[in-house]
Amino acid sequence: MHCLSALTLGVFAVILCRPCAATSPIGEPLHWTSTGPLIAPIPDAQHPIVSVKDPTVVHHNAKWHVYATTADTNGRWSMVYLNFRNWAEAAQAKPYYIDANPNLAGYHCAPQIFYFRPHKKWYLIYQSQHPSFSTTDDLEKPETWSAPQAFFDGTPKSVVQGWLDYWIICDETHAYLFFSDDNGRFYRSRTRLADFPKGFDEPVIVMQEPKAGDLFEASCVYRLQGSNQYLCFIECMGEGGHRYFKAFLSDRLDGEWKPIAQASTWATPFAGPLNVKSEDGTPLWTADISHGELLRTGSDETMTVDPTNLQFLYQGMDRQVVEPNYLLLPYRLALLRAESAPAASRQ
Numbered sequence: 001m002h003c004l005s006a007l008t009l010g011v012f013a014v015i016l017c018r019p020c021a022a023t024s025p026i027g028e029p030l031h032w033t034s035t036g037p038l039i040a041p042i043p044d045a046q047h048p049i050v051s052v053k054d055p056t057v058v059h060h061n062a063k064w065h066v067y068a069t070t071a072d073t074n075g076r077w078s079m080v081y082l083n084f085r086n087w088a089e090a091a092q093a094k095p096y097y098i099d100a101n102p103n104l105a106g107y108h109c110a111p112q113i114f115y116f117r118p119h120k121k122w123y124l125i126y127q128s129q130h131p132s133f134s135t136t137d138d139l140e141k142p143e144t145w146s147a148p149q150a151f152f153d154g155t156p157k158s159v160v161q162g163w164l165d166y167w168i169i170c171d172e173t174h175a176y177l178f179f180s181d182d183n184g185r186f187y188r189s190r191t192r193l194a195d196f197p198k199g200f201d202e203p204v205i206v207m208q209e210p211k212a213g214d215l216f217e218a219s220c221v222y223r224l225q226g227s228n229q230y231l232c233f234i235e236c237m238g239e240g241g242h243r244y245f246k247a248f249l250s251d252r253l254d255g256e257w258k259p260i261a262q263a264s265t266w267a268t269p270f271a272g273p274l275n276v277k278s279e280d281g282t283p284l285w286t287a288d289i290s291h292g293e294l295l296r297t298g299s300d301e302t303m304t305v306d307p308t309n310l311q312f313l314y315q316g317m318d319r320q321v322v323e324p325n326y327l328l329l330p331y332r333l334a335l336l337r338a339e340s341a342p343a344a345s346r347q
Contacts, residue, residue: 022249022258025227026307030260030269031339036285037316037332038090039066039082048073049095052080053315053331054110054165054218054291058139058299064090065139066313067124069109070097070329071307077109079126081142087335095141103147105133110165110291113139115299117195119300123168123301131156131177133164133197151177156189158203163187165291165344169221169230169253170196170301176253178232180217184209186234190254207248207257213237213247218291222305223252231305232257233270235291243290244272263327271312271336285334286316294331310338 011304041049046071054069069218070080079098084090099105121135130152134145155163160184169176175196176187186207191199207216218235233247247270248257263270269335271289278284292314294305315331323329 003156020258021065021261021264024247024249024260024263025224025229026247026260026263026310027338028272030275030310032075032271032312032336032338033279033339034276034284034286035087035279035335037334038087039093039333040091041070041330041332042073042095047078047099048078050328051331052333054294055313055315055333056111056113057160057295057313058113058115059295060115060139061298063140064092065113066093066096066333067111067113068333069111071329072332073328075327077107079104079111093256098145100141101143103135104145108132108148112167112293113299114168114301114303115139116170116194116196116301118184123197125166125168127164127166129164130278131163131179140294149197151197156203158205161185163203165217165219166223168219168301169223169303170213171223171253175252175301178219178221179203180215180219180234182212182217184212184215184258186215186219186232188254192310203298203340213241218245220303222303223296223306225304227307231307233263236266236344238269238272240287242268242273243288244274245289246270271314277338283319285318288316289336290331292313310336312336312338 041052043049045078049070049072052068053070055066057066066082081096084093108126110127116123122139124134130150132148133148136144162181163179164312165180167178174190185205187203188206189200189203212317214285216236219277223230224231228251228341233245236246247260247263250257262268295311297304317331
């Protein structure tokens with residue numbers, strides 16, 4: 001995600017040693033197959049959108065629920081909501097443009113959705129530019145999302161070159177907020193579970209690269225079902241500026257992140273154009289594997305995924321596109337499936 005506004009720079013820097021590679025429970029090296037685009041922009045008179053990107057997705061009440069960023073020809077960033085029963089129906093799903101909810105008019109993007117069990121509420125996390133959230137009791141009624149609230153009062157002093165692409169995950173005692181800054185830094189903040197969504201502490205840098213593109217944006221963190229490990233993947237820039245993901249493991253959310261040996265470079269990524277092929281054997285439709293989310297086993301705050309059945313809803317764009325304006329890049333959403341996963345049907 002790259003809809004970052006200008007922010008005042010602070011003074012804070014940490015250089016971290018590169019840890020040894022981690023042993024991965026997800027199978028490596030990973031190989032994926034991809035559908036073609038499943039979700040594309042559906043503009044209307046009020047929403048001349050050219051892009052659907054940055055998806056978050058949950059399965060609830062026998063439906064897939066997708067929230068995503070939109071970008072339009074007027075230079076506006078906003079969000080859209082879709083639901084459908086199976087992926088074959090995704091292209092026909094009727095969009096609800098989030099700015100139709102008066103509480104969410106204006107600049108909001110890069111969403112994350114989950115059900116926070118202690119409050120018995122759905123939470124929508126997004127970039128406004130600061131990390132913000134809304135809540136609702138009914139996921140299928142986007143018109144009921146509450147007015148935005150910020151997690152922090154202003155920009156923390158430790159955030160030195162901006163912040164974006166926010167992600168919440170919880171363990172038994174704390175809620176953690178992770179984010180990137182497009183300048184090679186990966187941050188973490190946390191609060192006690194009982195205090196969420198308030199009380200987040202000063203963010204700390206948990207990983208850093210001297211080259212911005214080697215640790216860029218669109219980070220996601222998950223609990224791996226059946227293990228005591230957590231998976232983090234972060235979008236990076238490879239050859240020609242094309243996007244791919246590196247992956248890391250940790251045995252705790254406030255612990256050290258170790259790169260997965262065969263999922264940490266452009267040549268051997270977690271997910272990237274070099275380890276993705278199309279389902280039908282034709283050339284892959286996109287030269288980028290960019291901002292997206294794994295399909296979870298549930299919808300709650302633990303962000304749990306099954307490492308034996310990895311599926312990844314991601315953004316890409318047609319290889320023939322030549323568009324110098326980032327805002328107008330025509331992103332679409334498609335679905336990856338890890339080849340090592342058992343033959344489970346994609347519903």
